[in-house]
Amino acid sequence: MPSQPTIAIIDSGCANIASVFYALKRLGHEGTLTSDKDVIKNANRVILPGVGTARAAMKQLHERDLVNTIQNLTQPVMGICLGMQLLFQHSEELDTDLLNIIPANIVKFNKDIDIVPHMGWNNVSLKTSSPVFNKIPDESYFYFVHSYLAPVGDYTIGECTYGNKFSAIVNRDNFYGCQFHPERSGEVGATILQNFIEGGL
Amino acid sequence: MLTKRIIPCLDVKDGRVVKGTQFRNHRDVGDILELAQRYADEGADELVFYDITASSDGRVVDKSWIGKIAQLINIPFCVAGGIRSIEDARIILNDGADKISVNSPALERPDFITELSETFGTQCIVVGIDSREENGAYKVYQYTGDEHKTIKSKFDTVEWAQKVERLGAGEIVLNCMNNDGMRQGYDLKQLTKVQEAITIPLIASGGAGHEENFLDVFKNTKISGALAASVFHSRQIAIPELKLYLKNHNIEMRLTH
Numbered sequence: 001m002p003s004q005p006t007i008a009i010i011d012s013g014c015a016n017i018a019s020v021f022y023a024l025k026r027l028g029h030e031g032t033l034t035s036d037k038d039v040i041k042n043a044n045r046v047i048l049p050g051v052g053t054a055r056a057a058m059k060q061l062h063e064r065d066l067v068n069t070i071q072n073l074t075q076p077v078m079g080i081c082l083g084m085q086l087l088f089q090h091s092e093e094l095d096t097d098l099l100n101i102i103p104a105n106i107v108k109f110n111k112d113i114d115i116v117p118h119m120g121w122n123n124v125s126l127k128t129s130s131p132v133f134n135k136i137p138d139e140s141y142f143y144f145v146h147s148y149l150a151p152v153g154d155y156t157i158g159e160c161t162y163g164n165k166f167s168a169i170v171n172r173d174n175f176y177g178c179q180f181h182p183e184r185s186g187e188v189g190a191t192i193l194q195n196f197i198e199g200g201l
Numbered sequence: 202m203l204t205k206r207i208i209p210c211l212d213v214k215d216g217r218v219v220k221g222t223q224f225r226n227h228r229d230v231g232d233i234l235e236l237a238q239r240y241a242d243e244g245a246d247e248l249v250f251y252d253i254t255a256s257s258d259g260r261v262v263d264k265s266w267i268g269k270i271a272q273l274i275n276i277p278f279c280v281a282g283g284i285r286s287i288e289d290a291r292i293i294l295n296d297g298a299d300k301i302s303v304n305s306p307a308l309e310r311p312d313f314i315t316e317l318s319e320t321f322g323t324q325c326i327v328v329g330i331d332s333r334e335e336n337g338a339y340k341v342y343q344y345t346g347d348e349h350k351t352i353k354s355k356f357d358t359v360e361w362a363q364k365v366e367r368l369g370a371g372e373i374v375l376n377c378m379n380n381d382g383m384r385q386g387y388d389l390k391q392l393t394k395v396q397e398a399i400t401i402p403l404i405a406s407g408g409a410g411h412e413e414n415f416l417d418v419f420k421n422t423k424i425s426g427a428l429a430a431s432v433f434h435s436r437q438i439a440i441p442e443l444k445l446y447l448k449n450h451n452i453e454m455r456l457t458h
Contacts, residue, residue, distance in 0.1 A: 018297035022272045052322035082322075117324050117371055119402050120425060121204045121246055121455045141204065141455040143246075143277055145299075145324040145371075162203055184277045184299060186241075186457065 005197060007031040008043035010070070012083070013060040016051045016181070020080065023183035027194050035064040045197055046073055050082030054091040054106065054148070057082055058098060070099055076201040077175050084170060084177030085148060093148050102155050102172045106148050113163040117147045124158045124168040124180070131199040132169070132176060132192055133158075140188040142168065142180035150179065174201070202453045205419050206246035206426030207440060208404060209433045211236055212253045213282070216266060219253070220431045230434040233266050234273060240433070241274040243440040244457035248274070249302070249374070249428060251329075252282025253346045264292060271297020279327055282346075285313075287320055294321060302327035302374060308343045308354050308361075311368055318369030328370040332358040332391065333378040339391055342378060358391070359398045366399045373399065374428060376406040384410025387418040387427065396423050404428050412438060412446050419452045 009020055009031040017033055024031045031047065032039060040046055048070065050057045061067050070077070079087045088098050091106035098106070109116045121141040126133050144160070150167035152159055158169030160179070169192075170177040176196060182189035211218045211233060218231045230236075233250070240248055250270070267280055280293050281302035290301045301321075307314050307328055318326045331345040339358035344350040356364075362373055375395055377388035387408045396403045402425035405418050409429035418427055432438040441458040448454040 018295055019271055022297060023275065051325060114423065115400055115402055115425065118203065119372060120206050147323065184275060186275050190275055
């Protein structure tokens with residue numbers, strides 16, 4: 001891989017794109033905000049950010065005709081927050097079909113939990129060794145903001161607990177996803193992004 | 202475990218950070234970027250930037266510094282002050298703010314909260330509530346950025362908090378005006394009453410003076426975070442020591458030092 005990898009940040013019309021772009025910049029990398037299929041296909045790394053509702057984000061991806069493009073990517077791809085959830089099959093949030101890259105469903109937090117969204121810093125247990133975990137201490141704190149979750153499954157490589165356990169970091173083939181915001185999770189968040197960009201994935 | 206959040210609040214006026222007592226007599230306490238970097242380095246969990254003049258002057262918050270903050274720090278931050286339209290909010294979020302907070306404009310037109318949350322998602326819509334205790338009742342105040350324009354709204358605090366949750370707010374910052382700037386501790390009674398009435402996170406504001414005040418509010422209420430300004434700006438309380446102190450008293454904290 002070249003020393004300056006090309007990084008496509010998929011423009012899904014959502015609001016946290018600037019903070020992802022700036023986080024890469026602090027690491028010395030230049031991301032390209034794009035909805036151009038060729039730019040996305042040819043990038044060394046692809047980031048799928050996202051905040052807002054699953055339905056609004058999927059609508060944007062359909063309107064930009066990016067669903068097939070994303071499903072067929074072979075380079076390392078990272079979904080962030082809602083972008084992670086979009087990798088799954090279906091979301092309870094407004095009954096929305098997702099990208100179906102990971103065959104499991106996004107569900108609401110358990111009703112017994114007093115306070116939702118799950119908002120703030122929570123610790124993540126690393127369940128496997130992964131190149132994205134290089135220099136990440138087990139049980140590090142990351143910044144979460146979400147009302148829906150991916151249950152724990154064979155794709156879960158990092159786990160968090162709020163009421164029940166849920167997926168904090170997922171991986172299937174070349175697709176990675178963080179439920180937390182690495183771009184807003186201090187040093188450890190920056191390190192995860194750096195591992196994703198610079199690591200031998 | 203989800204940690205309790207320590208949130209320095211930077212009141213911004215004309216591009217500088219200021220602080221007054223009970224919303225008045227504002228004095229300059231420093232440069233926005235310097236203070237933001239300092240708090241991020243010290244382990245603050247989140248920052249709030251609040252343009253204290255914007256809402257009551259009918260003008261929007263000066264935005265040039267928001268992008269600079271977003272480039273500089275790697276923790277979340279919220280911007281408040283005079284956000285009156287979807288477009289105002291969009292510009293601030295696109296510049297890199299993680300959340301926006303609305304107060305007086307939401308009181309003027311509560312449906313604004315729904316429009317914001319449907320456009321940007323519940324998670325980035327914070328509603329600020331300025332509340333004052335009067336004869337045992339809690340009343341919401343409006344236009345508190347300017348003492349000459351401050352008025353009592355028609356809402357009771359608990360009723361308003363429940364309404365903003367229903368309308369789509371993702372978090373509430375409750376500023377207890379009687380305690381603000383007094384450094385005598387947070388209003389535990391009021392915070393408990395409001396948190397019990399809602400299911401979204403509540404952030405306490407107003408009254409922090411000593412480390413014990415933070416311990417009291419986290420031990421005795423279910424609030425998600427505590428906001429403070431002057432005790433941090435003046436370095437009367439250092440965030441690393443505060444977080445260590447709270448952790449040693451079994452409050453869940455993210456330590457970075």
